[in-house]
Amino acid sequence: MEQQVVVEDEADGNTRVRLDVAYAGADFSGWAAQPGRRTVAGVLTEALGMIVGAGRATGLTVAGRTDAGVHATGQVCHVDLPSALWRRWSGTLLRRLAGVLPPDVRVRAVTEVPAEFDARFSATFRRYEYRVTDAPYGAEPLRRHEVLAWPRPLDLGALNHAAAGLVGEHDFAAYCRRKEHATTVRALTRLDWRRDPDGVLVATVQADAFCQSMVRSLVGAMLVAGDGRRPVDWPGGLLGRRERASEVTVAPPHGLALVAVGYPENPVEYASRAVQTRRLRLPASS
Template sequence: MSEPAVPSGSAGFSHVNQEMAVTSPDSARQTVAIRVRLDIAYDGTDFTGWARQPGLRTVQGVLEETLSKVLREPIQLTVAGRTDSGVHAEGQVAHFDTAAQFDGPKLVHRLARFLPKDVRVTGIRVAPPEFDARFSAIRRHYAYRLTTAPYGADPLRARSVVPCRAVDLDAMREASRRLLGLHDFAAFCRRREGATTVRELQRFDWVASADHVVDDESGGPDGHSAPDRGQLLTAYVSADAFCWSMVRSLVGAVLAVGEGRRTPDWVAGLLAERERSSSVTVAPAHGLSLIAVDYPADADLADRNAQTRETRTLLPTDPGCCGT
């Protein structure tokens, strides 16, 4: 899995007061606004998705409220991928503009004191003014995790792993390969008025590993053989962007092949459909996590922004990728 490119720049600003991240509201207003990149991780279980919604607990709402209090100015975030209710993130990226002066590493530590345990800002850095978390992105990477353990998901990771039956992994890999490339994924996307469903699926493969939370070198109790723990199956899915519910629909369709209910040819045939297929099951949200977002080099940010905006002007698109 490739790592997201990191815009160059200073790690932070001069730190004046170690307790408060900002020097003062008056001095902040006199400072030229700069663009700030946030790297974010969250457990989506108890959030109603990323996007701010009145009266609901959302990742954007919690982060903006906390940042606004700490920086003592209104903060509005732009995000790389708008995840749905229950979807997690290990490598979400957002940006905002501020006139506040702060020290990046110390602000990360300070936010950890005020944010709830299910969301963390893992990095803060100054970004070039051309950096846009949404429009600068060239690739988004997701992981979907399943377990074939006969007893279901281990309690320590039941919030992020979905149990399934034993599957034919080779058939699933074949079905996944048939979907790679530039296609109209309408059969896999929930319809949004005026939204294009043409996407370039760049990676869709499966990795199997032993489903162990801890290594068990001593066998089972009293020296007997260890219980059948099944396999942890991780789907890695990458594209330039995703339409609403696309990743979970891709996983749901391919899982049907693995369980013997469908064939790889059936999956490939879905690409010919021009509206959402009722035969495609959307996999549960909690198995999905946004793990990384790729960006071009700083010198190419402006061109990437223009290219993305032009594409989304010529082809109607959904507002902000992804509803995955």
């Protein structure tokens, strides 16, 4: 598709647009743009530029900056478009994005939102799922890019016992890659495991926010409790640490997917939620 550069009267300001995005993370170096690397943000920015003109979509902000290899089915981001451009493209932008984006990225919805909406700071929670199989033959071939093959039998009861000791507001320094001046305190509101009918074990983890690699570190600790190599209370016992626990192995990225981001039901609360989050988290990692 040829690049379409449209010069419009921009005197009426910008319109904020929410994008709901899904992607397969295998061939991406994570979300954030990086020189010389293929990233989700880079691909999305390029696609928007092809439609509305390079540099016309500004302020791309994401709810959660996923690591290399991590997938998403419920990612959220926002951009600002000149209002005249938004009026021109709003009815066809979703279809046009489908035509220019690569097959491993899809924009599933395009919605005008109030200017106070902030994909990152207005969020009330992020929810991830991690998939593991303990089948003796490994992962099914068609699911090998989204399911971790674990070489030992896993006990669902032990996994949930280990998970229960991690729920709540804690300092998760043992499970985070610490950044200078960033807090490692997080409020984990949900962490549990289920075994689906196909035998795949799924961990669901939800919090207000996460440190870098925190979810995969939590999964790595719970898996060794689930297969019996560590006591079920070992993952929770690490919460007393104030530095990263070297004993914890970070689970591979391909089993992880960001599946949902929550926001206040009342748009009036977008701004106040963003203010509250900034006070609590800055300059923490998203």
